[in-house]
Every structure is written in C-alpha cells, then in structure tokens.
Amino acid sequence: MVAAKLIFNLSKKGSDKDCEVRDLIEGYLAGLSKYGNIWGEFVLSSKKKGFQAYTYLSHPNAMAKKYQTKHTKKDLENIYEKIGENPKCEILGDKIDRTVPKWKTESFLYIFTHAFDFTSPVCLGSSGKALPIYFLPLSAGDRERAYFWASSYRDHDRIWLSSDELEIPAYKQMVEPDSGLSKKGRKICDIVEKKTGIPTYYFLNRYWGRIENEDNRLCPRCGSEWRVEEEIAPSKSFSNFAFQCKPCRLVSCEADSFEDERHARIGEYKLKKSTDTD
Ligand SMILES: [Zn+2]
Structure with missing residues (x-):
C-alpha cells in the first residue's frame, strides 16, 4: 500500500471546474475503490487548474490500465473528454516497494x-x-x-x-x-x-x-x-x-x-x- 496524489488538470480549452467534472472524478475514484485499485477513502479537493485527490493505492502499479475494469476505463474516457488530459499519479514517500506479490x-x-x-x-x-x-x-x-x-x-x-x-x-x-x-x-x-x-x-x-x-x-x-x-x-x-x-x-x-x-x-x-x- 502506498500513499498517492492523483492530479486532474484541466487542459482542454474552455474546460471548467464545474460540478459535472467533479462528479465524474468522484465516480471514477469510487469505482477504483470498489474494484480494489484504491484502498479505503479518498479526499478530493480543487486546485488552481483542476482537482487533486489524496488516497492509498493498493500497489504502486494500481493505476495501470491493465488492472482497471471496463467500468473505470469508461469513466476515465469521460473525464478525458471533459478535461483533455489523463490524471497524473504521484506516489508519495521515499522507499517505494514495487515488488509484485508471488x-x-x-x-x-x-x-x-x-x-x-x-x-x-x-x-x-x-x-x-x-x-x-x-x-x-x-x-x-x-x-x-x-x-x-x-x-x-x-x-x-x-x-x-x-x-x-x-x-x-x-x-x-x-x-x-x-x-x-x-x-x-x-x-x-x-x-x-x-x-x-x-x-x-x-x-x-x-x-x-x-x-x-x-x-x-x-x-x-x-x-x-x-x-x-x-x-x-x-x-x-x-x-x-x-x-x-x-x-x-x-x-x-x-x-x-x-x-x-x-x-x-x-x-x-x-x-x-x-x-x-x-
Ligand atoms: Zn468441516
């Protein structure tokens, strides 16, 4: 388990920090939690150019698309459509164990x-x-x-x-x-x-x-x-x-x-x- 910051920048011209974008991001994060990519709760806040979420990932590779379900991939497409960029994942901490459990x-x-x-x-x-x-x-x-x-x-x-x-x-x-x-x-x-x-x-x-x-x-x-x-x-x-x-x-x-x-x-x-x- 690792702490992480997920950053959602508004890159698309005319994109706005409206409720619809926030709802899409919340739905996506809730899906990641339900399907086991995220462990526990997440905290979503707005920032100057978009949104950011703090959470725990179940593993450093948890955000890889191959580990996501068709449901969260669909959510991701909808977010991309709205903001023009995929979220960036910043792992927090010094010693990150990337070993895949055998x-x-x-x-x-x-x-x-x-x-x-x-x-x-x-x-x-x-x-x-x-x-x-x-x-x-x-x-x-x-x-x-x-x-x-x-x-x-x-x-x-x-x-x-x-x-x-x-x-x-x-x-x-x-x-x-x-x-x-x-x-x-x-x-x-x-x-x-x-x-x-x-x-x-x-x-x-x-x-x-x-x-x-x-x-x-x-x-x-x-x-x-x-x-x-x-x-x-x-x-x-x-x-x-x-x-x-x-x-x-x-x-x-x-x-x-x-x-x-x-x-x-x-x-x-x-x-x-x-x-x-x-
Ligand atoms: Zn028995």
Missing part, C-alpha cells in the same frame, strides 16, 4: 477483514498479507462482490465491538459458517479457488471460548476434528491458524475470552436433529 506459489489463500481494515480481503497464506485483488484472474463482478462482502463484514464487526443491542446477532453472523454473511464470504472463496487453483479458506472468528475442552472443539460445519497439529504457516504470522477444516475450507483462531460460557456455544458445531434432514 501469489501463484502460495499453498493457500484466505479471505479475512475486520472493523479497522480497509485493504483487500484476499490474504496470502504464507504471510497473512493482503493481496491487491486485481492481481488475481477475477472478473469486475467478482471484485465488486469481494468489496461488498468486506464492507458488510466490517459493519458487522463494528456493531459487535460497540456491544449494543445488536452485539450478539452481529457476532453470530461472523462466527457461524452458514450465516448470511459467511455464506457470501464462502462463495467468494469458491470463486477465488476456482479461478486460481489455490485452496482458499474462509476465516471464522472465535472470541468467547470454553474453559475446558476448547482445544477439542469441532469444525462448526461438518463436526470433524479440525485442531491443527502442525503449523500451517510461519508461527508469527496471523495465518498460522489453530483450526483448519480442509473439506469445508474453513480456518479459525483460538478464543480470546473465557469469561462467558453462555456465549461460547455460539459458532460451535450443533448436531442436526433428525427432523432437520427429513
């Missing part, structure tokens, strides 16, 4: 985000680093789907952290494998795995745990043992998950709190009653 050699990927994250939800198994999503062979629709899932997950996480009326419903959405939020996330895992050929896991959070037998909890989806015997990633990495179910493509962490057994049952495997399968 994701093709990863043994696994996983999707994950949290309330204070604004990067890509697709992470490298070896390091836990967020991978700019445009490096993957995904369609614009896939990128959009990942963006909206991540936005929704962050909203749920913020609601849970606020410990207000919706604390428990929001927590359930994040820890139960068949919640609406989890189903959408697992669908993204399916797509990424299908298109990359790399096993892609869905992360299930675990906050409240049991004082006894917590290590022996079962995969909440299939009921199999899923405690990891050997490290699945470097030990210092977040991706060195304590629980992993390969058939279900689920990973999870150790619990943080052991003070509320009532809540520990949330997200645990539940034996289906016979009537459920009738």
